[in-house]
Amino acid sequence: MRISQLDGKRVALWGWGREGRAAYRAIRARLPSLALTLFCSVDEAADARGLHDPWLTIETQASAERLGEFDWIVKSPGISPYRAEAVAAAEQGARFIGGTALWFGEHAAARDGGRTLCVTGTKGKSTTTSLLAHLLRAGGHRTALAGNIGLPLLEALDPPQPPEFWAIELSSYQTGDVALGGARPDVAVALNLYPEHLDWHGSQARYVDDKLRLLTDARPRIAVLNAADPVLSALSLPDSDIRWFGDATGWHLRGDALWRGEREVMDTASLPLPGRHNRGNLCAVLTAIEALGLDAEALAPAAASFKPLPNRLQPIGERDGIGYVNDSISTTPHATLAALDCYSGKRIALLVGGHDRGIDWHGFAQAMRTRAPLAIVTMGENGPRIHALIAAVAGEGGFALSAARDLAEAMAQARAALGAQGGVVLLSPGAPSFGPYRDYVARGRHFAELAGFDPDAISAIAGIGIA
Template identity: 50%
Template sequence: MRIAELAGKRIAIWGFGREGRAAIRALRQRLPDASLALYCSEAEGADARAFDTALRVYTNDPDAVALSAYDVVVKSPGISAYKPAILTAQAQGTRFTSGTALWFAENPQARVIAVTGTKGKSTTTALIAHLARALGVRTALAGNIGMPLLELLDQQADVWAIELSSFQTGEAGALELGVVTSLYEEHLDWHGSRERYVADKLKLADAARQLLVNAEQAPLLEKTVAHPNRKLFGNAEGWHVAEGFIRRGDASVIALEQLSVPGLHNALNACAAFAALEITGFDAVAAAPALSNFQALPHRLQPLGERDGLVWINDSISTTPLATLAALDSLHGREVTVIVGGHDRGLDWSPFVQAVATRSALRIVTQGANGPRIAAALRSAKSEIPLGDVDKLGDAVEMAQVITPAGGVVLLSPGAPSFDQFHDYVDRGKRFAELAGFDGHAMAGIGGLGVD
């Protein structure tokens, strides 16, 4: 559905986050006379009315009756497509779209590399853009990573590096290349079941002329084997990590010690980025030196510095137990206190409990809504790891300061979303920094967004 097709329609925008605001701007630009309604939270109402004085603003979630009054609803990605009100309104003829779907409809000729995955998608997308630009390619970096596509509606680029969440993969148009970095259990509250989450995530494959997936993940290999143009990274024949190097087949390309971002998982993200560039016709080996000056994304194993003899690391983006394990692996051999817990989505923490059971030099502090459940799982396993169970993040930081030995690391890697205490993971990461004695407002945003 193109924006021009919305002319004369009854239109509502649902959500006043960055995606919602971008949709309002784009519709006003292309359809200045359109009558637009907005559904947002009560706290957002005043800002929404100031943002666009012609909007009809409703400070509530619309029910099926309200939604059925519109021809088209432009929905923000965080609103589950499986809400009963949406399904009922769809059955009665209301069409639902999104900023992502509108951008793809407006840009059918764009050369798009779209990246999704339970973890690694943001870093991989940013790496693709960084390495492509190092080759002199005019590249756009946008999508779920922090810049809605509609903010770049009239921009041109030779390559579009786009991150898509599982909420957005079904909204993509034709892709030159789809990349899937990993596939674990997540966002069950939005998708309703693990099976639906996997199916929604892999809708990216349906839109992709070529598909690149992680050879180290058996579920990905099984679910994507039927794709006619599937390529792999992480295998010995292609881009992979071995013997302290990122390698392309038998050739060593760049030493891991030259990477600016720590952890084996980030080295594998780099392999995905190199493979993506190569598949789309670029000289990935020539781009390799630029890997050493790639800037780590905030809230992803972000070193904050040292305070009171302790090293503080912010990994607030971690929203699954497996992501927390990856963070701990990157700090192997160091004394670490990890703060875990947050909004409870019902994920299974038993693999985490089993994985940490034999670790030494580790302490765990649980906090947040699912903190007691994590602590109970650790106690049931009779783990000998020192364990603290507190209520809020502030309490966890105070405890970590007391129990972490001098020279050790305090790591925030919650393995859970932030919504029990914070607006989002960014808000949580900033608060962690402040509690540790750093300037949370000075934390850098994601660099390189937009076209360059």
């Protein structure tokens, strides 16, 4: 799907976040006089009116009837196509597409646009994509780092000097758009699948199906898959060359040692990749690099100079004998358990809870019988539900349990639980931030502020863009 194909059509934009604004600018660059209707919030409408675009109509109510009047609706990723008004509009003939699809449509038409490497997974995809770009650049390859990680693809639509490679992070909101763009990724990496974003997808089954569309619908030339994931390991992809990681015949870990088949390559214990799961994702990166025909083993040592991403098991400092770790991006109980494993044996006060999207916490509660930290503080919309589940095993786990109204109160309770002996306050909420915060970044910044640190100093993601 190319932007030029929107010409002469009835076109709407739905959403005015960064992705929505990027879509607007890209369309305007190609079709300066195309009539557009923007559906957005009241606050966003004021910003959009400041463009003084005579071809732009702004509305703040996206009803099914109104949406159904358009041929194409370019929607922002956070807007689910399974919402009632979207489903009704689709039944009236409206077709939905995202900025990712438009970018892939334009990229497929480019003569020398660079090879595409798409990364998805429930957890670890941002670190994996960044590490992939880091190692490619270490090998002297001009590489773009873009997508869900913080740079919408449409903001990098026409680079003056195209990169050799595109390292693209895709969320489950975006994976289906790749096929709609009419392009086959050169390499698609799938890390893992756990329950996530059930409010957007509507069910776990649909989440898995949507996530896998990067593989099943987009038909990548090479698929890099986690051999240890039960869903991914059972996939059949007749149109793709499958390369496995986490398998004894390929890149895998034995303890902290990195192996390529039967050859030991290096020790990973000192790498700036917090958690064994992230060091395991190094195996995915090296498998993808190898799939490009490059010398992955020669590039592996460059992982030592990788700068960890903010909000991902990020140590932000120490105050009065208490360390603070920001894992705000943790939005599933699985991610929280992985964070706890990273700090096994330490005095931990864990902060959990946030926006409730119906994810099951029973498995987490059961894990607290044997893997509990010193203290757990619940908070947020789903805090009471999590608290009730954990309370049932608190006697067996031997940990302190308390409930807080918000993050500030939760941190005060965590510090009190650690006491004079100190320890670590770990924000790994296992739930989204929506409600009190715009996103996980804002939550992480507030955590840093409450701990007494400069939020600007902990927020920048290194390497985004083309370098």
